[in-house]
Amino acid sequence: MSTPKPSSAPERPLSPFMIGPYYKPQLTSMLSITHRVTGMGLSFGTLLLAGWLIALASGPDAYAMYARHMLAWYGQILLLGWSWALLYHLCNGIRHLFWDIGKGFELPAAYRSGYAVIAVSGVLTVAVWALAYFV
């Protein structure tokens, strides 16, 4: 990806986008992008939530059809991705809230909280699915 260069504007240094040849991938930038991607995915994922409730309100037949799709392999993959995206966005969102009050901005702290987000969102996802399957 090349940095856009307006033809008529004077030559000024432009900040390049963080994905591309200019910056090497870092944990902090990757987690930031993942926050946005999961957020967008979750926005579309609200359709799963609304679909579930509308099926429930529509009666046993509609609910059975919805449940059949969600229990099929593609539904389970969708739900696994949805649950992890939700829990990741939740954990990283809490990280953002601490930044908003000025805590944890130092680079070592940002890395520590970044690894914590990966670990905690993973553990919570496993816990949710263990609860669904084994309890």
Add this chain to the structure above:
Amino acid sequence: MSLRSPLGRARGLGSAKDGTHHFWVQRVSAIALVPLTLWFVFSVARLAGASFEQVHWWVSYPAVAVTLVLFIATALYHSMLGVQVVIEDYVGGEGMKLTALLLSKFFHVAVAVAAIFAVLKVALA
């Protein structure tokens, strides 16, 4: 040419036309969503394998119905605010941007109304 100072302009209306309001309500809804999301995820996980009647009974419980409506309304509001930022960041051209923003607003309101209506229909049946 405006006679207002740059500071006065920024205080009143930034480029997004609403100052810090958007930033603030995104954080308020985020804080509210921390307990609501944990409650929702673990409640639904416990419902795995439940029959239609069991799920129907669960949703019709008043505390559950109220918390579900709170979760749906807050999540869709938070989602609408987030998608707005993404559109403003990445969609170039005022026409395209306005169209995308309108579609996002309509989508979020429609999903929220549909999901809340479904909860109320089950809860008040």
